[in-house]
Amino acid sequence: MSRYKPLSDELDPCARQLVEQLRRLKDQGELTMRHLAAKTGYSARSWERYLGGTSLPPREALEALARITGADPVPLIALHEIAADTWDNRRAQPDVEPEPAPHEQEQEPEAEQEPVTLIGPTTPPAAAPAPGRFPHIALTAGVIALAVALSAALLLMLRLDDGVTQAAVAAPPSTAAASPSPSYTCRIARVDGRWSAGINEGRNDEIVYGATGADVAEAQCLLRRAGISPGGIDGMFGPLTLRAVKTFQQRSGLVVDGMLGPRSWKALRG
Known part of the structure; x- marks a missing residue:
């Protein structure tokens, strides 16, 4: 579990x-x-600012x-739109602080004159900014109330689902009960004269960007064996794996299309 600054x-x-x-x-x-x-696609420093609350993502x-x-993006987007409005208003609104009443200067005269002196010059400045600030106060109160309601609904949904929503969104119905984060281990070996990582039983099915599963993990292991890093062995055909596939295809004299078809698999397995 990560530890964040307050x-x-x-x-x-x-x-x-x-x-x-x-x-x-x-x-x-x-x-x-x-x-x-x-x-x-967003840098680690950007995510540090987003998760630290110093920059709105x-x-x-x-x-x-x-x-x-595997989360539902709709509640996040709704909360983001509210936060964006209040974020902009907070930056646009000047920090106006009323000038301190000259208590020190007015405590020196006689005590009977203090109420007259304080009420006279102090009341008008305090009343002047009030009409202009009422709309901001009302808007802020309404936005905060809506944000709290949305947050409560989101927390209730997360507690009730307890991870079920993530599995349902990330996987089709037939695999909803499967582990959302499988672990893969490369076991590189020569089997019948061909390289294998021991993950997908030697299949050479075509896979493209965005694919997930054992076939992608097998390809990631073989890319690493060829000296090209695909990132982690996570079974996700993401940007790093796509770049590694294109590099391998270019090195092997194949068509650089970023897809692992029969010819690319044959070259990977040697």
Whole structure:
């Protein structure tokens, strides 16, 4: 479980709820900053700012995180839209602090004159900014109430599902009960004169970008054996694996299309 720095007390409540949900999804998926960078296209430093509450993540980053963790992106997007409005309003609104009443200067005269002096010059400045701030206060209160309601609904849904939603979204019905994060181990060996990683029983089925499963893990192991890193052996045909496949195809004199077909499999197995 990751340990995060406490969020700033000055952080808007809507943005705070969003950051807490992002942290929860990252921890549930056991993702590191490097995993997030590799699988979402946003750098590790960007994710540090998003999860630290110092920068509001773009909507595309939320959708990418929901996709790789199997979460429903709709609640995140709804919370993001509210947080974006309050985030902009908070930055646009100037920090106006009323000038301190000159108590020290007015305590020197006689005590009977203090009420007259304080009420006269102090009341107008305090009443002047109030009409302009009422709309902001009402808007902020309404947004906070809506954010709290959305957050409560999201937390209730996550507790009731207890991980079932992730499996249902990430896998088809026939495999909904399977483990969402299988573990693969490369066992490189020569079998009948061909290289094998011992994962997909020697299949040479065509796989393309976005595919998942044992065939992808087999290809990742063989790419690593060929001296080209595909990232982790996670069974996910992502950007790093795509780059490794294209590098191997170019090195082997094959058509560089990023797809693993019969000719690419034959070259991988040697």
